[in-house]
Amino acid sequence: QLTPSSFLRIGQLSNVDLNEDIHELQTELPRQRPNEIPHNEKLLSLKYESLDYDNSENQLFLEEERRINHAAFRTVEIKRWVICAMIGILTGLVACFIDIVVENLAGLKYRVVKDNIDKFTAKGGLSFSLLLWATLNASVVMVGSVIVAFIEPVAAGSGIPQIKCYLNGVKIPHVVRLKTLVIKVCGVILSVVGGLAVGKEGPMIHSGAVIAAGISQGRSTSLKRDFKIFEYFRRDTEKRDFVSAGAAAGVSAAFGAPVGGVLFSLEEGASFWNQFLTWRIFFASMISTFTLNSVLSVYHGNAWDLSSPGLINFGRFDSEKMGYTIQEIPIFIFMGVVGGILGALFNALNYWLTMFRIRYIHRPCLQVVEAMLVAAVTATVGFVMIYCSRDCQPIQGSSVAYPLQLFCADGEYNSMATAFFNTPEKSVVNLFHDPPGSYNPMTLGMFTLMYFFLACWTYGLTVSAGVFIPSLLIGAAWGRLFGISLSYLTKGSIWADPGKYALMGAAAQLGGIVRMTLSLTVIMMEATGNVTYGFPIMLVLMTAKIVGDYFVEGLYDMHIQLQSVPFLHWEAPVTSHSLTAREVMSTPVTCLRRIERVGTVVDILSDTSSNHNGFPVVESNPDTTQVAGLRGLILRSQLIVLLKHKVFVERANLSLVQRRLKLKDFRDAYPRFPPIQSIHVSQDERECMIDLSEFMNPSPYTVPQEASLPRVFKLFRALGLRHLVVVDNRNEVVGMVTRKDLARYRLGKEGLEELSLAQT
Amino acid sequence: EGSAALTGCLGRRARPVRLCQGCHGHYRRLLALYGSIARAVGNSSESHNCAKSILTSDRLQIVVTLSEFFNETWEAANCANCLKNNSEGLSNSTEEFLDLFNKSLTCFEHNLQGETVYLSLNNYTEVCKNCNETYTKLNDLYNNLQRMNRKGGESGHSAHLCIDVEDAMNITRKLWSRTFNCSLPCSDTVPVIAVSSFILFLPIVFYLSSFLHSKQKKRILILPKRIQSNASLVNIQEKYS
Numbered sequence A: 001q002l003t004p005s006s007f008l009r010i011g012q013l014s015n016v017d018l019n020e021d022i023h024e025l026q027t028e029l030p031r032q033r034p035n036e037i038p039h040n041e042k043l044l045s046l047k048y049e050s051l052d053y054d055n056s057e058n059q060l061f062l063e064e065e066r067r068i069n070h071a072a073f074r075t076v077e078i079k080r081w082v083i084c085a086m087i088g089i090l091t092g093l094v095a096c097f098i099d100i101v102v103e104n105l106a107g108l109k110y111r112v113v114k115d116n117i118d119k120f121t122a123k124g125g126l127s128f129s130l131l132l133w134a135t136l137n138a139s140v141v142m143v144g145s146v147i148v149a150f151i152e153p154v155a156a157g158s159g160i161p162q163i164k165c166y167l168n169g170v171k172i173p174h175v176v177r178l179k180t181l182v183i184k185v186c187g188v189i190l191s192v193v194g195g196l197a198v199g200k201e202g203p204m205i206h207s208g209a210v211i212a213a214g215i216s217q218g219r220s221t222s223l224k225r226d227f228k229i230f231e232y233f234r235r236d237t238e239k240r241d242f243v244s245a246g247a248a249a250g251v252s253a254a255f256g257a258p259v260g261g262v263l264f265s266l267e268e269g270a271s272f273w274n275q276f277l278t279w280r281i282f283f284a285s286m287i288s289t290f291t292l293n294s295v296l297s298v299y300h301g302n303a304w305d306l307s308s309p310g311l312i313n314f315g316r317f318d319s320e321k322m323g324y325t326i327q328e329i330p331i332f333i334f335m336g337v338v339g340g341i342l343g344a345l346f347n348a349l350n351y352w353l354t355m356f357r358i359r360y361i362h363r364p365c366l367q368v369v370e371a372m373l374v375a376a377v378t379a380t381v382g383f384v385m386i387y388c389s390r391d392c393q394p395i396q397g398s399s400v401a402y403p404l405q406l407f408c409a410d411g412e413y414n415s416m417a418t419a420f421f422n423t424p425e426k427s428v429v430n431l432f433h434d435p436p437g438s439y440n441p442m443t444l445g446m447f448t449l450m451y452f453f454l455a456c457w458t459y460g461l462t463v464s465a466g467v468f469i470p471s472l473l474i475g476a477a478w479g480r481l482f483g484i485s486l487s488y489l490t491k492g493s494i495w496a497d498p499g500k501y502a503l504m505g506a507a508a509q510l511g512g513i514v515r516m517t518l519s520l521t522v523i524m525m526e527a528t529g530n531v532t533y534g535f536p537i538m539l540v541l542m543t544a545k546i547v548g549d550y551f552v553e554g555l556y557d558m559h560i561q562l563q564s565v566p567f568l569h570w571e572a573p574v575t576s577h578s579l580t581a582r583e584v585m586s587t588p589v590t591c592l593r594r595i596e597r598v599g600t601v602v603d604i605l606s607d608t609s610s611n612h613n614g615f616p617v618v619e620s621n622p623d624t625t626q627v628a629g630l631r632g633l634i635l636r637s638q639l640i641v642l643l644k645h646k647v648f649v650e651r652a653n654l655s656l657v658q659r660r661l662k663l664k665d666f667r668d669a670y671p672r673f674p675p676i677q678s679i680h681v682s683q684d685e686r687e688c689m690i691d692l693s694e695f696m697n698p699s700p701y702t703v704p705q706e707a708s709l710p711r712v713f714k715l716f717r718a719l720g721l722r723h724l725v726v727v728d729n730r731n732e733v734v735g736m737v738t739r740k741d742l743a744r745y746r747l748g749k750e751g752l753e754e755l756s757l758a759q760t
Numbered sequence B: 001e002g003s004a005a006l007t008g009c010l011g012r013r014a015r016p017v018r019l020c021q022g023c024h025g026h027y028r029r030l031l032a033l034y035g036s037i038a039r040a041v042g043n044s045s046e047s048h049n050c051a052k053s054i055l056t057s058d059r060l061q062i063v064v065t066l067s068e069f070f071n072e073t074w075e076a077a078n079c080a081n082c083l084k085n086n087s088e089g090l091s092n093s094t095e096e097f098l099d100l101f102n103k104s105l106t107c108f109e110h111n112l113q114g115e116t117v118y119l120s121l122n123n124y125t126e127v128c129k130n131c132n133e134t135y136t137k138l139n140d141l142y143n144n145l146q147r148m149n150r151k152g153g154e155s156g157h158s159a160h161l162c163i164d165v166e167d168a169m170n171i172t173r174k175l176w177s178r179t180f181n182c183s184l185p186c187s188d189t190v191p192v193i194a195v196s197s198f199i200l201f202l203p204i205v206f207y208l209s210s211f212l213h214s215k216q217k218k219r220i221l222i223l224p225k226r227i228q229s230n231a232s233l234v235n236i237q238e239k240y241s
Helices: A004-012 A022-027 A059-067 A070-123 A126-151 A160-168 A178-193 A202-215 A236-255 A258-269 A275-299 A328-360 A364-388 A415-420 A424-433 A441-458 A468-489 A498-514 A518-528 A531-551 A555-562 A598-606 A636-645 A649-653 A663-669 A709-719 A739-743 B002-012 B019-038 B045-055 B062-077 B092-113 B116-121 B125-152 B163-179 B189-213 B230-240
Strands: A036-038 A043-045 A595-597 A614-618 A630-635 A689-691 A702-704 A724-727 A733-737 A745-747 A752-754 A756-759 B218-222
Touching (some): A059 A663, A070 A126, A070 A202, A126 A178, A126 B189, A160 A236, A160 A258, A236 A258, A236 A275, A236 A518, A328 A441, A328 A531, A328 B189, A364 A415, A364 A441, A364 B189, A415 A441, A424 A468, A424 A498, A468 A498, A498 A518, A498 A531, A498 A555, A595 A598, A598 A636, A598 A689, A614 A636, A630 A724, A649 A689, A702 A709, A709 A724, A709 A739, B002 B019, B002 B062, B019 B045, B019 B062, B092 B163
Parallel strands (some): A043 A756, A702 A724
Antiparallel strands (some): A036 B218, A595 A689, A756 B218
């Protein structure tokens, strides 16, 4: 039996290193009881639960299935397609809205600052312009940060880590609510207008996911409106599939890359993938990009021009003008290596910064102040660089919307201003397509350096903002620099077109930071509209990923770890075959009998020391010496609905219950089930019995205790389970495996390591 | 002969560019001539054959090539921009511009003449001071013309003004900025440095104060409920001893 001291000892150790000497393991005594430790990335938080992806096939469900005939199933399938179409249309419209509002507001801000600068250039007093620019930035970002920090903190960041976790099966609180969508959209508009070094593409994915989750339920819990449609889809299984479609629609609207969107969902979310789901997701993505394209064309005055398929448009890459030869492949691979190293540097710096922020800057007002400061400093850095730059170039055509003349000769414009005084998307497109000789290497170099640190500082703030566009911009800048130096070295050889190298640099940098390979390759291929570039882009991204993974992991994975989310990777860590289910499971398990006293149920649910959500149901024998075999599994949410409707055996006998409980009652309470404290059970009712046979899942997945960890992991992950019961050879419940038990094990630097649980 | 006259006119007025002003008459006449050749009067096949025999009966097609060249050059120069609608003469805005341009040039000459003795000193402050007003007026007028052109010309028209005006402005600007070096001086560096260093200093203060004053966020560890029986420890021991 376990002794309290050994129990304590095991709890203290946060590193189960199988390579360590065993004597150390047994004789190490704790000097003190470290109940509280500063936050680090080797923790798992208790506040994240799994989604109930696995369907509870109780008798109610089977009755419903029997009632629905074949024609009704076809209706359900058609409804799924209709929902996907609506997801696509709405996501496209939201993207249009963001784009149009950002264009107008940012244009207004730039006009005001430009007029001010032009006025004060002649008169002197440019410091006033600097103050004006910094104040404008800071105030806009203050509004953006306040709504995120005080109203909905989960809308901070780009939203991609949260959606990755959701598709992995983790229920992140508030991530797909209407309030989150509103805050996210407003937040991203304000961040971009506020001049921060951010992009608006990442938040599109989160918005698409929220739209999908909202539409597929056919009602709005926040607005308390029930449209009484799509009731079949009110469970986690369907919702998660629709959220994959929504995320893909978001990617497709952001980049004009429908296939890239599908692959993004596939790469991040697929544990349960089938062909129909792929078709529906593709359908949603296509509709999303088409909607965005047509609405933006109408807005820009040339209807049916269909030339802006995404929020960012990389422009046409012509194979004739910008082809590549096989001698350039090693150069591209070298650029991939550089991208990987720079990306690892970016991630490492951001890691320290985020750790500092989590530990010390956790009050909302401090977070708002920090965001304001970053905005002001961004404006200052931009202004100082423009002020000090003596590089003047005549502009060709109308490639720059707000040219700043500053101290240049008339007819010429400050070229640093074309980089800093522009929205990042336009700067990226300029870097790709401007003819050789438009950029001064010194200007470009300084810009790259400054923007790198600004972007690294900005990501992780409490604002809604993405990191795709800043990384593309940094990569395009140093890629172009690389191309310029290459053509200088080879004395103007014809194949060193800097725009092509800008594209490769952008891909390398983005790959080095986010480490997505498959979906990113396709996204870039579709965004540039040229399949020939697919091969070098793929090489560059793979190289960047390999080099970067050697040092640090990707930015999103890093943030997921820092938030202590129990994320399950594709497979169990490779050296974990020695662990069995017996060592992994949690025990003892709180079980319920098939016919259980209401008082016991209420007490178990109200127990605050252990917040269980699933309870194995064992046979209820009057003779307690006999073994109680596993009969089923019941969830906390189901018990709460039963208690609310007072479905007790005595009441049924007295015919007090007018109608039997149907599946609809469970679906109506989904997803925000009331807490146990709001259910009032009187003293008399506590003595009643409750029969769980109809409502429990009679065939829960079980696993014997000798099963190895990888086997348990595979079962859990592939089926999207929430609870996995561990039984012995007599079908008795021995323990329970949940997500936290499995996510604990990770392959660290020295070997298998175990994370500790913490309350956050 | 028409084309010879036009070519001569273009060549003579190539630098500084005056071809819109000087050659528009020649161009109009040539255009009319070509039109009368190419157009088929009535439906008679006779004049049709006439056009064909002049224009397209050999491989080189010199007449067509020449006419295309003149048309393209005229379009590229965008002379239509500074001529009146019926192409009879220069438009009012163009005349105003050229007037100011001449005034600026005379102003430059006038102020420079007095300094020929002191050319070695390269001191152009007189020019800058006296001609500033004229030059600013010229510059503003040019910017206005450009803005109006851009506004009216977003649907298909060229973004450029006519080449005479552009070139005149270019020359003036080069003289003003490069030769005379009269551009605006880089003033008030000190206040800019002061304000920017203040703003750049604020985050450092912020981070230091939050590091020193905020309570570090601590996490409470939860002990897991698991079996760690001797059997399993033996399991691990067996593998590694």
